[in-house]
Amino acid sequence: MxxxxxxxxxxxxxxxxxxxxxxxxxxxxxxxxxxGIGIARGSLYKAFGSKKELFLRALELYDQRYVEPxxxxxxxxxxxxxxxRIKNVFAGAIxxxxxxxxxxxxxCNTAAGSTAGDAEISKVINGLLDRLTDAFEEALxxxxxxxxxxxxRSKAHNLTLTxxxxxxxxxxxxxxxxxxxxxxx
Amino acid sequence: MxxxxxxxxxxxxxxxxxxxxxxxxxxxxxxxxxxGIGIARGSLYKAFGSKKELFLRALELYDQRYVEPxxxxxxxxxxxxxxxRIKNVFAGAIxxxxxxxxxxxxxCNTAAGSTAGDAEISKVINGLLDRLTDAFEEALxxxxxxxxxxxxRSKAHNLTLTxxxxxxxxxxxxxxxxxxxxxxx
DNA sequence: ACAGTTTGGAACCAATTGGTCAATAACTGC
DNA sequence: GCAGTTATTGACCAATTGGTTCCAAACTGT
Numbered sequence: 001m002x003x004x005x006x007x008x009x010x011x012x013x014x015x016x017x018x019x020x021x022x023x024x025x026x027x028x029x030x031x032x033x034x035x036g037i038g039i040a041r042g043s044l045y046k047a048f049g050s051k052k053e054l055f056l057r058a059l060e061l062y063d064q065r066y067v068e069p070x071x072x073x074x075x076x077x078x079x080x081x082x083x084x085r086i087k088n089v090f091a092g093a094i095x096x097x098x099x100x101x102x103x104x105x106x107x108c109n110t111a112a113g114s115t116a117g118d119a120e121i122s123k124v125i126n127g128l129l130d131r132l133t134d135a136f137e138e139a140l141x142x143x144x145x146x147x148x149x150x151x152x153r154s155k156a157h158n159l160t161l162t163x164x165x166x167x168x169x170x171x172x173x174x175x176x177x178x179x180x181x182x183x184x185x
Numbered sequence: 186m187x188x189x190x191x192x193x194x195x196x197x198x199x200x201x202x203x204x205x206x207x208x209x210x211x212x213x214x215x216x217x218x219x220x221g222i223g224i225a226r227g228s229l230y231k232a233f234g235s236k237k238e239l240f241l242r243a244l245e246l247y248d249q250r251y252v253e254p255x256x257x258x259x260x261x262x263x264x265x266x267x268x269x270r271i272k273n274v275f276a277g278a279i280x281x282x283x284x285x286x287x288x289x290x291x292x293c294n295t296a297a298g299s300t301a302g303d304a305e306i307s308k309v310i311n312g313l314l315d316r317l318t319d320a321f322e323e324a325l326x327x328x329x330x331x332x333x334x335x336x337x338r339s340k341a342h343n344l345t346l347t348x349x350x351x352x353x354x355x356x357x358x359x360x361x362x363x364x365x366x367x368x369x370x
Numbered sequence: 371a372c373a374g375t376t377t378g379g380a381a382c383c384a385a386t387t388g389g390t391c392a393a394t395a396a397c398t399g400c
Numbered sequence: 401g402c403a404g405t406t407a408t409t410g411a412c413c414a415a416t417t418g419g420t421t422c423c424a425a426a427c428t429g430t
Binding site (some may be wrong): 226 | 406409
């Protein structure tokens with residue numbers, strides 16, 4: 001019916017995600033995105049509307065690519081024990097640091113950034129953090145230590161907090177070994 | 186000998202610190218600083234050289250105003266027990282949230298931000314985080330549980346990580362009660 | 371092959387970015 | 401009160417910001 005788009009929208013969102021991940025929302029300029037994606041200004045605005053909308057799309061992709069798998073794993077009762085599943089999540093976060101990835105986590109970076117001034121973005125961020133906490137809580141459900149519901153919820157919050165701390169610390173010059181104990185129980 | 190400065194440099198740095206704290210380094214524009222401090226463009230550049238130098242000054246002030254007191258308290262052996270001193274530090278961080286302060290911690294915000302791309306700034310940030318870890322370590326020195334030096338160092342890293350996580354989470358919509366357990370041992 | 375539709379690209383936009391500078395003002399030592 | 405020094409101010413700067421617009425190009429259905 002009309003001229004077909006020459007670039008893959010999904011690939012574009014993915015490229016944008018990496019640019020945002022590396023530079024942060026505020027730290028990313030239009031040319032940064034254009035270079036990273038490999039499209040022209042007009043194409044970006046036609047396809048995504050604005051920088052912010054594209055960021056929201058990138059955040060969405062980050063969720064399904066990195067957050068959701070973790071959430072699924074934490075909730076997966078067919079896996080070993082809840083404790084092991086939790087350990088796996090932390091170990092995963094540490095292993096990327098071992099591989100030299102110092103970008104931290106797009107979710108955590110955004111939460112810590114002053115992007116929070118934007119209501120729409122913080123709503124998404126808060127939602128993701130809540131989902132993570134819920135998943136931790138579910139992983140704790142079989143644990144005798146956290147049999148009490150409110151204690152369990154507290155521990156879940158504690159785990160989210162520790163996870164965020166770990167991923168922020170990963171951005172600093174700290175060595176991976178010193179993060180290892182982030183999962184300490 | 187010459188015309189005296191009309192504004193108080195220390196007050197200016199303090200005002201700048203609050204502006205940076207609220208908006209982040211990248212999110213703070215020259216007009217933001219000028220309005221916050223109440224001086225003209227030229228005066229700022231004459232007194233501080235550049236936005237970055239002013240930020241470094243603000244970071245320095247943040248240290249002596251908020252970080253150093255915590256460090257001193259953690260190391261103060263005349264105080265109750267090391268465990269209590271640690272609890273105090275976390276309780277302090279939570280109490281500011283209870284008072285409605287959602288700005289988090291300038292140090293932690295900067296660590297999480299992409300400001301880390303600047304070598305000079307990240308050096309300062311890493312230094313501050315190291316000092317905090319050292320202080321936690323010293324607070325643990327009397328503890329029987331962490332008698333082993335390397336275990337103690339690990340726990341100290343864990344505490345810094347948790348502290349950062351707590352202060353980042355404080356910026357999100359989370360309620361103060363859910364942070365309470367950040368100090369869980 | 372032509373009408374209709376949407377893309378890509380670049381020129382263009384006003385606003386804002388961090389930073390400079392020259393003129394004026396305010397002070398001190400003599 | 402004059403010479404010397406430094407601070408204040410606001411105009412000015414080039415570069416960059418996010419965003420728009422217009423036109424040629426590319427496709428599809430008929």
